Amino acid sequence: MINNLIDFYLKSHPVTIGVLILLSIYFIILNWVFFYRYFSLNSWLTNESASLEALLLGASTVNENSFLNNFIRTSHTISKEVLDLGMLAATKEATKGLSILSVFASTTPFIGLFGTVVSILDTFTHIGQSSGSMSIISSGVSDALVATASGIFVAVFAYTYHQILKRKSFEIISYLQMQSDAIIARKA
Numbered sequence: 001m002i003n004n005l006i007d008f009y010l011k012s013h014p015v016t017i018g019v020l021i022l023l024s025i026y027f028i029i030l031n032w033v034f035f036y037r038y039f040s041l042n043s044w045l046t047n048e049s050a051s052l053e054a055l056l057l058g059a060s061t062v063n064e065n066s067f068l069n070n071f072i073r074t075s076h077t078i079s080k081e082v083l084d085l086g087m088l089a090a091t092k093e094a095t096k097g098l099s100i101l102s103v104f105a106s107t108t109p110f111i112g113l114f115g116t117v118v119s120i121l122d123t124f125t126h127i128g129q130s131s132g133s134m135s136i137i138s139s140g141v142s143d144a145l146v147a148t149a150s151g152i153f154v155a156v157f158a159y160t161y162h163q164i165l166k167r168k169s170f171e172i173i174s175y176l177q178m179q180s181d182a183i184i185a186r187k188a
Contacts, residue, residue, distance in 0.1 A: 008143060013122040016147050019115030023108060023150045027157065030104050034161040037097040041168040044094070048175035055182045062179050067093070078187060083180040090176050094169035098162060105158035112151015119144030 009017065044067070051063035061078075062068050071086035072078055123140025 008146070011139075011143055013119050015118040016115040016122075016144065019111055019118075019147050020150055023111060023147075023154050026104050026108055026111075027154050030101060030154070030158050030161060033097045033100055034165065037165050038168065041094065041165065041172060045168065045172050045175070048172055048179070052175050052179050052182070055179055060186070061183065066176075066179065068176060068179055068183075072183075078183060080180075080184055083183065087173065087176055087180060091169075091173055094172045095166075098165055098169070101158050101162035101165065105155050105162055108151045108154040108158065109148070110151070112148045112154075115147030115151070116144045119147060 047063065047065040048067065051066035051068075054063055055061075061072060067090045068083065068086045071082050071089070075082045120141060123137065123144060126140065127137060
């Protein structure tokens with residue numbers, strides 16, 4: 001296994017190695033963003049769920065831990081506009097990190113493809129310099145496709161993580177909207 005990695009490293013074009021390193025960095029970043037945001041959104045979702053449950057059971061206002069509490073506390077009167085402002089701020093906060101996952105999901109296949117194209121061009125250059133056999137071609141092309149496979153691998157995780165966090169954000173905003181509606185209904 002180690003010998004195969006060393007052989008791959010020695011045969012690959014420097015651009016292909018650079019692409020693989022870049023994709024590895026992307027993969028580390030997207031995992032960090034996902035897990036950080038996932039656990040923070042889960043905690044936030046638990047708080048909002050408890051606050052909504054308390055409101056439905058007869059509480060006069062949201063819990064202390066609810067995101068809307070900051071807006072209600074600082075306002076002299078509770079109005080739809082104040083609660084809408086809280087919803088906008090919550091939406092902005094809940095969707096942090098989605099942009100980077102979206103960018104990674106859309107760009108990593110192209111980065112991998114770039115590494116593949118450079119490696120295939122390098123393979124054809126070596127074929128032109130020597131009497132190339134089919135084994136040289138197949139070996140060079142198979143090594144080149146590692147970059148494309150890596151790009152697709154990273155993109156699949158980035159897209160999946162994006163969708164999971166997007167759903168969590170939607171759930172949080174839904175809980176906040178239900179709390180906002182319950183508060184406005186009690187005032188009327």
